[in-house]
Amino acid sequence: xxxxxxxxxxxxxxxxxxxxxxxxxxxxxxxxxxxxxxxxxxxxxxxxxxxxxxxxxxxxxxxxxxxxxxxxxxxxxxxxxxxxxxxxxxxxx
Numbered sequence: 001x002x003x004x005x006x007x008x009x010x011x012x013x014x015x016x017x018x019x020x021x022x023x024x025x026x027x028x029x030x031x032x033x034x035x036x037x038x039x040x041x042x043x044x045x046x047x048x049x050x051x052x053x054x055x056x057x058x059x060x061x062x063x064x065x066x067x068x069x070x071x072x073x074x075x076x077x078x079x080x081x082x083x084x085x086x087x088x089x090x091x092x093x
Contacts, residue, residue: 002045004032004057007085009039011074014088018068025064030057054078061086 006026012019023041027034030052032043045051052060061076061084077085 002049002051002082004043004045004051004082004084005079006041006043006061007039007079007083008041010088011070011086012039014070014073018070021068022064025067026060029060051082054082057084 006022008019008022011022019036019041023034023036026032026041026043030043031049032045035042035044058076058078062071065071065074065076065086073089074086075089077087079085
């Protein structure tokens with residue numbers, strides 16, 4: 001079994017509904033079993049399913065942020081291997 005971790009602590013602080021929507025979005029688009037914990041979402045690829053590339057997963061995360069109208073507030077950062085971080089943008093005034 002292969003896993004991918006998405007750190008969502010800053011997104012969770014804004015709205016728990018966004019986390020639920022993100023989990024459903026990833027389950028449908030990535031074809032993985034999704035586990036949500038307090039600060040992260042874990043995608044489990046079982047039964048020999050191929051893990052999408054890092055670039056493809058990043059595009060999926062960015063697409064979700066765009067559809068949820070959160071693109072101006074959050075960005076996707078690549079962490080270590082198989083780790084993504086959804087981080088709040090710093091706004092310049």
